[in-house]
Amino acid sequence: MAQEAHGALHDLLAVRGVTRRDFLKYCGSVAAMLGLSETMAPQIAAALEGxxxxxxxxxxxxxxxxxxxxxxxxxxxxxxxxxxxxxxxxxxxxxxxxxxxxxxxxxxxxxxxxxxxxxxxxxxxxxxxxxxxxxxxxxxxxxxxxxxxxxxxxxxxxxxxxxxxxxxxxxxxxxxxxxxxxxxxxxxxxxxxxxxxxxxxxxxxxxxxxxxxxxxxxxxxxxxxxxxxxxxxxxxxxxxxxxxxxxxxxxxxxxxxAIYGQTIHDNCPRRGHFENGEFVTELGSKEEAMGYCLYKVGCKGPQTFTQCPVTRWNRRASWCVESGAPCIGCGGLNWVDNNSPFLKRMSDMRIGDTFVQPGTIGAAVGAVAAAGLVVHGIGMKAAGRIGDGPPMEEMKAYDRKRLAKKGGDK
Amino acid sequence: MAGHPHYREAHPLIFVITHWINLICMVMLAFSGFYIHYPFFDGFMGVARGMHFVAMYVVIINLTFRIVAAFFVKTAQDLDSREVDLDIKNWLPQEKNRHQFWETVKYYLFLRKEGVISAKYGSLQKIAYLATIPLTYLQAYTGFAIYGPSMDLGFFRAGLDLVGGPMNMRVIHYLGMWVFILFTMVHAYLANIYNFAPSKLIFLWKETVPEGKH
Incomplete structure (x- = not known):
């Protein structure tokens, strides 16, 4: 649609070296962001101009x-x-x-x-x-x-x-x-x-x-x-x-x-590598340059609802994940506490003033439980319960006590 | 206690099957879950996620089926009897377990010598088994709450707000798995500490009958 740019905006744009073509392209990207068809670009331009x-x-x-x-x-x-x-x-x-x-x-x-x-x-x-x-x-x-x-x-x-x-x-x-x-x-x-x-x-x-x-x-x-x-x-x-x-x-x-409705993960250019199981393990590595997924180095894209991958940043030049940095989840709520340490998959858990990774807690509890069961097993063996089990009580302890009490009353 | 017979009536074939399904699904869920938590080798994420979802749906259907079946299938109520009654009665408080909770705790802490009189499931055992029901559903809830396509629904949004966001929900989902791992460790240990007759019954459906019994 060959529509003449007019008015104050046209002058402003011209003064700053922005051509009509640049402006319409820009209006097209704004239209896409708003969920409108790109054919709406001229109308957006008209709204801005007029x-x-x-x-x-x-x-x-x-x-x-x-x-x-x-x-x-x-x-x-x-x-x-x-x-x-x-x-x-x-x-x-x-x-x-x-x-x-x-x-x-x-x-x-x-x-x-x-x-x-x-x-x-x-x-x-x-x-x-x-x-x-x-x-x-x-x-x-x-x-x-x-x-x-x-x-x-x-x-x-x-x-x-x-x-x-x-x-x-x-x-x-x-x-x-x-x-x-x-x-x-x-x-x-x-x-x-x-x-x-x-x-x-x-x-x-x-x-x-x-x-x-x-x-x-x-x-x-x-x-x-x-x-x-x-x-x-x-x-x-x-x-x-x-x-x-x-x-x-x-x-x-x-x-x-339109902006906060989908996760970064949903639209991520590295998503294919995620599904393939191709991950960056170290920042600055060959895998990072090859566009592999940053999940293992703490990318918070899966739980961050923004459309950074679509809009991108710095005048649509690039954005965090595209440039090789894991998403640190700045579009989430309480994002610093919820996402730090930034290069770990999960946030730390705070116990008093100590910060611990959930994985450490899980492994520690599992190890203590395993050790406890081994010790208990040794105890069961020592108590002679293994095999046919312990001798069984003839009567519940509760009934025994009650009977003894009754007997005492007599 | 453990020298008692292990009759098929304790675990009819249908529950041997549901137990197998549970075991297989839980192993798949834990393995794929660990992988999704941190991919410890390459090339498996798509499969791991698929495995996680399939095993989750199967385990939820299986659990729901198991609960419904408890109202229809008859099982033994006592350790040394072939006499059967509705399975659900095993899950409600039973006369034989009355006043025995602390005695059971004492027994396992070696504070008493003799075994404790109990129904087929002792009081501690029954509480532990019953606790896995809400825990399984809770794991499904926390899982859906961190799953992109479903976390947007109000039902899950409310939970996310309650725990302070998707990251905390992820941590809860992760630690929830450790609860299941602990349960499985203790469960396998206590079931087999005396001898392997319980495993023969629940996995192979093979009876162990001491001499003089039938």
Whole structure:
């Protein structure tokens, strides 16, 4: 379909050296991700090109490494994802915005009052130390000073929807990992705990894949006609029940099904070698280069629900497993505790402050039982029970005692 | 105790067969399970997984059949008798085992010399056998909960949340196998410690009748 690119987006793309062909190809991959036919690419392009006004958005950072921002913003060449994301009007984006000081903070307050925006939240909700983290405006004695948690609550309350990007925002991520000194938790659990009913879409992985955020933005603009309520209605979601240990809340995490509906194992390019029983035993080996399966070096693909193998990373160049590294399961819940040590098949079990592999426990218990049975067998032999067994009692011990008691009464 | 006769009525042919099926399936499950846990040689994963699934379905069907059969098949209730009654009665509390639990424990800890009066299955033995029923179903549940195509179902999702995710479920499934290995070790040991007459009966369906009995 020879459709002329037009408008502001075309200029933006042209300035950044992105051709119309590149753009349509990109829209095709976004379509595939959304589960749409690739013939929808021109419509996606039209939705992006023709977007009449920018959708206001706030990007807040919680307790995190800012890796998700890095993932999305830190690109060294013009990137289509970046341009498409320009179609959200970020009125607050701490890491990359020009505004600073109270003026920047007012952007949040003003937008929160007016409503009609989406909140993208990156990072964990740190509830420890009475929430005195991510503090803005100096000490509590200053007027207008706010805790990070308060800013989240204020911004989430009036938002049309919250998108929790990255594992930290979903359930606390790596900050939640043992011993979780900052008592970090996820956005969905915290908002429910505070009685805030704004819907939360959870998008784990560490960091979040920018393509997936783009896919959700396109879904919002194209399929849902910029209406967040409709967006939640028309986007198939995986509903993951999750009990948060910090707040005690039972939440249902909503994750877009197109992205979090299948395991990495399901779509893995190394899967054939798994079935064949061809494994990498050592990183850096010939087998790794031959594309053999990374299962034995701790790949967590079989229990990690993301479609990394389809989208891939770094502008669809490659991804962990393809480049020879086992999946460390960053798209799962409580992923650090559940998946470390990363190069072992199973996570360690924690007994007090000691970490043990389940295999060690099983083998130890089995060995102790075997030794116990041998010793018991020697005892049975010594007691002369082997062969025909022991002499049998004439009467149950209980009856004997009762009879003796009766006899004593007489 | 062990010098008693081993009559076919204790284990009718149908239960000799279900026992064989259990044994074969459990060996296949443990072997393929260990392989899936950590492939200790190459070229077997597809077969190991197939074996694991087939053996699992067979063992679940076999167990369910065995439970139903207990209500219809008649077996001996006592060690030295050919007299039969409904098998299920062997699995309910029996008069002969009353007050004998601690005495049995004491016997195996060498705290008493004489053998303990019991029904065909002693109290400890019966508890151990009965415990394998929920354990087998639990293994099937934990197995399906870590199996891609089924773990998405609400029934399994709820369990995954309860234990804290698929990795923990995997660990539970793995340790569950060790419980079966322990059971099998103790079971084989206690069944054959006196002599091999019980094995002759349950595997070969051969009776052992001491002189003077029939």
């Amino acid at each position: 977007a009449p006004k920018l959708m206001p958005a706030l990007w807040l950072n919680g307790g995190s490494c800012t890796g998700c921002t890095e993932s999305i913003a830190q690109v060294d060449t013009p990137d289509v994802a970046t341009i498409v994301l320009d179609y959200l009007s970020f009125e607050y984006f701490e890491t990359i915005m020009a505004a600073a000081g109270s003026w920047a903070e007012k952007n949040i307050t003003k937008r929160a009052e007016e409503g009609g925006y989406i909140l993208i939240y990156e990072g964990s909700v740190m509830t420890g130390q009475d929430g005195n983290t991510l503090f803005v405006g100096g000490g509590p004695e200053n007027e207008g000073a706010k805790k990070g948690i308060e800013i989240l609550e204020e911004a989430a309350k009036n938002a049309a929807a919250v998108i929790a990007v990255g594992s930290c925002a979903v359930d606390g991520g790596w900050i939640y990992g043992y011993p979780n000194a900052s008592e970090a938790t996820g956005v969905a659990a915290w908002l429910q705990h505070k009685g805030i009913t704004t819907p939360v879409v959870s998008m784990p992985t560490c960091p979040v894949n920018p393509e997936w955020v783009v896919a959700m933005v396109v879904q919002l603009l194209l399929v849902a006609d910029r209406d967040p309520a409709k967006f939640l209605q028309v986007t198939p979601m995986v509903k993951v029940p999750y009990t948060d240990a910090i707040t005690g809340e039972k939440v249902t995490l909503l994750m877009p099904k």
